[in-house]
Amino acid sequence: MDMIRTPNRLSLRLFAVLFLLAGIARAQFAAVGDGGPGPVKAQHLTAELVSLAPAVSPGGTVQVGLVLALEEHWHVYWLNAGDSGEPPKIVWTLPAGVTAGPMQFAAPSRLPLGPLMDFGYEETAAFPLTISVAPDVKPGKVHLDAKVSWLVCAQVCIPGKAHLGLDLDVQPNAPAGQAAGALGTAISLIPKPMTPAMKFSVVGGKTDLVLTLLTGHDETDAEFYPIDPDIIANAAPQMGEGIKDGVRIRVKRAPELTALPATLHGVVKFSDTLSYEVNGPVTAGEVAPSAGMSISSSKPGAPAGADGVTWIGAIGLAFVGGIILNLMPCVFPVLFLKGLALVQSSGEERGRMRSHGLVYTLGILVSFWVIVGVLLGLRAGGSQAGWGFQLQSPVFIAVLASGLFFFALSLAGQFDMGLSMTSVGGELAKKEGFAGSFFTGVLATIVATPCTAPLMGAAIGFALAQPPGVTFAVFTALGLGLALPYLLLTLQPAWTRILPRPGAWMETLKQATAVPLFGTVIWLAWVYGQLFAGESGESVNHLAMLLTCFLLLAIAGWVMGRWPGKWSSAIVAGVLILVGLAIPLSQRADAGPSATKAGSSASKDGLLTWAPYSQAAVDAARKDGHPVFIDFTAAWCLSCQVNERLVLKSDEVQKDLRDRKVTLLKADWTKYDETITQALAAVGRSGVPTYVIYPAGSGAPDVLPEVLTKAIVLDAIKKDAGK
Structure with missing residues (x-):
């Protein structure tokens, strides 16, 4: 058989x-x-x-x-x-x-x-x-x-x-x-036969089959089940769209379907109690996807192979994305701390160093498994969540910011938390050392959630639409990629020879490492304020600038205390103080942005403004002949902020968006929003940053990479906005 x-x-x-x-x-x-x-x-x-x-x-x-x-x-x-x-x-x-x-x-x-x-x-x-x-x-x-x-x-x-x-x-x-x-x-x-008044038609393209069933009633969405095998890619998502007097369904052709069938025979299922048996001729042609199409699936665990991603491909993307995640601004300070601990432990026996690497990896994996468990639990309860969902919770942010602040105080020299690997000689010290490695892995996972590395978006978006086994496999690969650099150094102690020898410089460097952690705390305080702020959130921005001033003043004080009585330290401290004061003093009290129409007006600083996202705004802009650029972002997403400042606000990109009359929409996911969550799922993503450009009129959207460059954005605008 x-x-x-x-x-x-x-x-x-x-x-x-x-x-x-x-x-x-x-x-x-x-x-x-x-x-x-x-x-x-x-x-x-x-x-x-x-x-x-x-x-x-x-x-x-x-x-x-x-x-x-x-x-x-x-x-x-x-x-x-x-x-x-x-x-x-x-x-x-x-x-x-x-x-x-x-x-x-x-x-x-x-x-x-x-x-x-x-x-x-x-x-x-x-x-x-x-x-x-x-x-x-x-x-x-x-x-x-x-x-x-x-x-x-x-x-x-x-x-x-x-x-x-x-x-x-x-x-x-x-x-x-x-x-x-x-x-x-x-x-x-049993599926009902079509009535004489109903009409069924199929247009077959190179990759898709587009089915239209007119029932005489406005429908929402539906699923298609072919009676003949090897016609559609069974596991691919089906995109359903309610149209006047019926429904339209876009399904993927089976890879082995080299020639279009003469007819398509199957079942269109509207609900658990209503379905129709359909049969009609297939006409060759292409039908552009509609912006109103959504993924149809009768089961929350139905696979959604965004961008043609397979489960093996998603595991590979997640593993490589986890490795790249180590270089993102969220995770790099924690990896640096582990490298510092590795220098301190260079005199330890090889077996113990390997154990620390494995325990650190276990901490990361356990943390990822907990996150997956929560996500699957939410999915089973009918809710949707994505990568970084916990940063939409004020309670989580408050606890995380407090913990990082406490940890930064320890690095700054106020007290010793005992997370160093240098303590050897007794069983209690060994346990504390392994506990430090484990919880550093936990910390690495926690601080990684505001960032999305290249390749991660497609992998995570695919994984969260799969059965639990595939979801766990993808997130496990992501965790292994995140743990790999430090793990390799512990498994190959000979490689640590490239690291500098331990010395007094390490204490100074450890204290300096507290600075990015204090900066992270300020950023988390800003995110916390954004969750309660109004639409503009300008007051929270000003408060963050004042806190940044305080941090620079603290660094100035540390420099003067670390190198007392030296002109060089006094000069550095003076510069830091002046820069710190300049940050809040440079802001005017009336610097809040004015509400303007997206894609056509500029704010007071000359930058184009972004209107709030809605599907109605997308449809209206495309109907008027304007391409649409959607920025799926969040205040807690560091990758989003970097892309915005370095690329989206650059003069070249701003000019091109203005000249080509691109409608700009911002889907702010700082607070949980069901509409934005569904819009992300419709393009095969489950977290931010995500950037989508819809061409004017009709045509499939382009999903840009998580890490942007000016060239990537300008090429995409040129493709979808034309001349």
Whole structure:
């Protein structure tokens, strides 16, 4: 049997084959049941033949069906099983004059499994069919004998067989059956045929199939299930859009579909209770995506392979992104502290240094697993969250800022927290040293969340739309990438020879390292204020500038205390004091921005202004012939702030945006916003920074990298805004 229907996708084929073989190796192929009426128990399900009526008239019909009651987390398959599996089958042995019609299938659900997507049923599955009795059949008892086979799957797949039976009375004027129970429910859920007033059309492009179903009613969204295999990429997200009198669905073509089919036959499912069987010709052509399209999925865990990312590719992107994350401004100070500790511990034995590296890595992994657990818990509860979601909580920011402030005081020399690796000689000291490595890994993870390194966005966006196993694998790869630089140094002690020798300079450098941590505390205080500020947040900006002045004054005092009685230290301190005072004194009391129309007006400092994001604003701008640049950002996102100051506010980019009349929209995710969260998911992202440019009129949007350069932005503007 052809279990896998994606022959040119080797990784999926291998995955599915191993998945099925794991269950088949354990399966018992002996059939259960003796052919008599009543239910029989098989592995992970109970099978039974049932009828809507106990009797049937000569020349009449009666609805019967196969009912499979499944154990929790197990499923069976639809007519088209998807990427793996096969539907149940029945072979009848019937008396003369009695015939059985084809088995019918209710509308299925999407069943994600790693990189695969199956179509089928959970809990209870019923498969109706019609039994017809010829007019010349004599009244009396007739026995229907059936050999049934199925494939039931969870984490493994197990084939099953049963010998079932059903007795019916053939009698004149038999009463009609009542649609009740699992069989009656399944009959009501069989996809309805299209009415004469309904219209179904398909446009097939190079990568997508665009289906339009006009029902006469305004719809919201829908899902499409092909009856023929190898037509669509089953695991790819389906983009649904409600249109007047119907719905439009964009699905990905299967990679092995080299030529468009003449017709497309399948089921359009609007809800758990309403679906239609559709069949129509396929016309070659391209249909530009609409800005109003959203990802359709009946299950919160359905995969969304943004940008063509696969689960293997997402793991690789996450690992490399984790390595790059070490160089981001959030994480680098913590990595620097670990390097300083490595210099201090250069005289320790090799095994102990390796242990510290492993414990540090464990701290990072445990922290990432906790974050994933919370994200999955929120997803299971119907909420959506993304990378850095905890920084939308004032409580978390207050605790984090306080902890970093306390840690910075220790580095500055006020007291010793005992996180050094130099203390050796006793079991208690060893435990404290390992605790320091573990919690430094935790700290590295916490301070990493405001930053998104290159390649991380696509990986995290993909991972958060996958089943839990894939999500954990991607985030584990991200954590391993983050831990890798320090871990390699501890596993290869010979490499530490490139580091300088321990000395008095280390204490000075350790104290200086407190400066970026105090700066981080000021930034967190600013973020905390933004969560409670009004629309402009200018008062919080001014307060942050005053706090920055205080930090520079503290550095000036440290310089004078560290090198007392020297002209050089006095000069440096004086410069720091002047710079510190200049920061708040340079601000005017009336420096708040004025509200202006996005993309066409400038603020008082000459920079273009950004209007608040809304889908209505996107649609209106594109309808008027303007391209749209959306900046998904947050106050707590350091990468966002760097991109904004170095690239988006640069003279070249500002001039190009102004000249090409680009509408500028800012999606501020500082506080949780469900609309922005859904907009991120629609472009395959789950965190900030994310930058999206929509061309004027129609056309697919471009999603820019997480780390911007002027060239990247200018090229994207030129592509989507034209001349």
